[in-house]
Amino acid sequence: MSHLASMWRLNMYMRYTLLLTCLLIVVQTSQAQVKVETVVGTDIKNFWRAYDKITATKDSNLQYTYLNELFIDKGTPGLKAMMQVRDYTPKQYIDAINRYPLFWKSVRKNTLKADGFAADIAIGISKLKKLYPQLKPAPVYFTVGVFRSGGTVSEGKVLIGSEISMADERTVTNEFPDEFKNLHSFFKTNPIKTLVFTNVHEYVHTQQKSTEVNTLLGQSVMEGAAEFMAVKSTGEHSPTFAKFINSIDNHRLKQVFAQQLLNNGYGYWLYSNQSNEFNQRDLGYYVGYLICEQYYQRASNKQQAIKQIIELDYNNEADLFAFVDQSKYFDQKASVLKTRYEASRPSVTNIKTFINGANNVDPSTTTVVIEFSDKMNKHSRNFEAGPLGIDHVMMVKKFLGFSEDGKQITIEVDLKPGRRYQLLLGSRFMNENGISIKPYLIDFTTAAQ
Incomplete structure (x- = not known):
C-alpha cells in the first residue's frame, strides 16, 4: 500500500471517527434535554420521600405535614394540574397510603424507573412528529395520584398517573375496594410495558382542539384519534382493546353505538365500569379508532388525513358528521342517525x-x-x-x-x-x-x- 493511500485511509478513518463522536454527542445531548426539560419525574421521588415519613408515624397531623411539605408543596406544575383535573385532596393521599401498604410496596420499584423511559418516549414522540410535522412541544410529567387517572392532559401538559400506568402483573390489588376492581384486570396487562404508547396517546391530546366533547360520538372519535395515532407512531397494538378486538361482534357494536351516539353522557362506553352486553369497558375508544382508521384508509392524501384526524373540531357537529360520513363506518349518514336518535329519546x-x-x-x-x-x-x-x-x-x-x-x-x-x-x-x-x-x-x- 502506498504512503499516499495510507494517509488517505487514515484521514477518512479520523473523519468517520469525528463524525460518529459528534453524532453521539448530539444524541446524548438530546436525550439529556429530554430527561430534564420534557420528561419530568421529580414528583415520584418526592412522593416516596413523603411516603417513608408518613408510614413511619401514626400521628395524623405529622402525616399531613410530611405530605404537604415533601410532596404537594414541592410539586411540579404537572402534579398541581393532575390534582386539579382529578380533584385529588391531601386526605385522599393519606387515606390511600394508610389503607394499601402492600400495593404501594409492590409498585414502588416500577415508578422509580420513570427517568429511564425518557429516551424511548422521546423516540415515540419524534415518530409522531414525522407523521404530523405540525406537532407542538409539550412537557411530560410523571406524577403520583390516587387511582383516578393513568394518563390525562391539561393545558398542553401530559400528566401520567404512575401508580396506575407503571403497574404490572405483580402489583398487589387485594387490598382494593370494589370501586377499583377494574385495576386488578388492568394491571394483569402489564401497563408499564406500554408506557411509551400511553405517552404518545396523551401527547396527541395536547395537539387537539378539545379533550372534553359534548357528545358520545365526538368524545369517542377524539379518544380514537389519539389511539389511532399512537398505533401509527409506535407500531404497537392498542393495549386498550387488544383483549377483545378478536372476539367483539362488530356489527352489534355498531348498531348499539348508533342508538346512543349523541348522548351527552358517555355511559359505559368511556371511563366507566358500568355493565353492558359486551362485558367490556372503554368500547368508545374502539369505535372512535375504527372511524379514524377507516377515514385514513379511504383518504388519498394520507398526511392531510392525519392532520384532519388530529385537528378536527370534535364539538362542531357539522365537521364531525362530515368526518364520520367520509369514514363510511356507519351504513347511513350521521344526520340520518341523529334524526333517529332524537325520535327515540325518552322524555x-x-x-x-x-x-x-x-x-x-x-x-x-x-x-x-x-x-x-x-x-x-x-x-x-x-x-x-x-x-x-x-x-x-x-x-x-x-x-x-x-x-x-x-x-x-x-x-x-x-x-x-x-x-x-x-x-x-x-x-x-x-x-x-x-x-x-x-x-x-x-x-x-x-x-x-
Missing part, C-alpha cells in the same frame, strides 16, 4: 304531584312523583342545578326509587314557603336501550304562608 311526560311552572305549590309537599315516556334504566340517574344555580335547587333528601315498570320515580323533598325551586333531570337518566333523556327542568314556586 318526562308528567309531574303527578303538581303542575310544572306553578307559583302556588303547597310547601308541605314531601314527595314528588315524575313520569317518563319509556321504561328507564333503574341503575342510572342524575340531578343537577337549574339556570338559577344552587341557591334555588330543590334538594333531593332521598331517592325513593323507580316504579316496578321503570316509568316513574319518587323523590323525597323539603320545601319552604315562598321560594322558587328548580331541578334539572340530567343525561344519566336513560331508557333501557341506554338513550339519554331530553334534559327536563322542574321549575316552580311554593305558596307563601
Whole structure:
C-alpha cells in the first residue's frame, strides 16, 4: 500500500471517527434535554420521600405535614394540574397510603424507573412528529395520584398517573375496594410495558382542539384519534382493546353505538365500569379508532388525513358528521342517525304531584312523583342545578326509587314557603336501550304562608 493511500485511509478513518463522536454527542445531548426539560419525574421521588415519613408515624397531623411539605408543596406544575383535573385532596393521599401498604410496596420499584423511559418516549414522540410535522412541544410529567387517572392532559401538559400506568402483573390489588376492581384486570396487562404508547396517546391530546366533547360520538372519535395515532407512531397494538378486538361482534357494536351516539353522557362506553352486553369497558375508544382508521384508509392524501384526524373540531357537529360520513363506518349518514336518535329519546311526560311552572305549590309537599315516556334504566340517574344555580335547587333528601315498570320515580323533598325551586333531570337518566333523556327542568314556586 502506498504512503499516499495510507494517509488517505487514515484521514477518512479520523473523519468517520469525528463524525460518529459528534453524532453521539448530539444524541446524548438530546436525550439529556429530554430527561430534564420534557420528561419530568421529580414528583415520584418526592412522593416516596413523603411516603417513608408518613408510614413511619401514626400521628395524623405529622402525616399531613410530611405530605404537604415533601410532596404537594414541592410539586411540579404537572402534579398541581393532575390534582386539579382529578380533584385529588391531601386526605385522599393519606387515606390511600394508610389503607394499601402492600400495593404501594409492590409498585414502588416500577415508578422509580420513570427517568429511564425518557429516551424511548422521546423516540415515540419524534415518530409522531414525522407523521404530523405540525406537532407542538409539550412537557411530560410523571406524577403520583390516587387511582383516578393513568394518563390525562391539561393545558398542553401530559400528566401520567404512575401508580396506575407503571403497574404490572405483580402489583398487589387485594387490598382494593370494589370501586377499583377494574385495576386488578388492568394491571394483569402489564401497563408499564406500554408506557411509551400511553405517552404518545396523551401527547396527541395536547395537539387537539378539545379533550372534553359534548357528545358520545365526538368524545369517542377524539379518544380514537389519539389511539389511532399512537398505533401509527409506535407500531404497537392498542393495549386498550387488544383483549377483545378478536372476539367483539362488530356489527352489534355498531348498531348499539348508533342508538346512543349523541348522548351527552358517555355511559359505559368511556371511563366507566358500568355493565353492558359486551362485558367490556372503554368500547368508545374502539369505535372512535375504527372511524379514524377507516377515514385514513379511504383518504388519498394520507398526511392531510392525519392532520384532519388530529385537528378536527370534535364539538362542531357539522365537521364531525362530515368526518364520520367520509369514514363510511356507519351504513347511513350521521344526520340520518341523529334524526333517529332524537325520535327515540325518552322524555318526562308528567309531574303527578303538581303542575310544572306553578307559583302556588303547597310547601308541605314531601314527595314528588315524575313520569317518563319509556321504561328507564333503574341503575342510572342524575340531578343537577337549574339556570338559577344552587341557591334555588330543590334538594333531593332521598331517592325513593323507580316504579316496578321503570316509568316513574319518587323523590323525597323539603320545601319552604315562598321560594322558587328548580331541578334539572340530567343525561344519566336513560331508557333501557341506554338513550339519554331530553334534559327536563322542574321549575316552580311554593305558596307563601
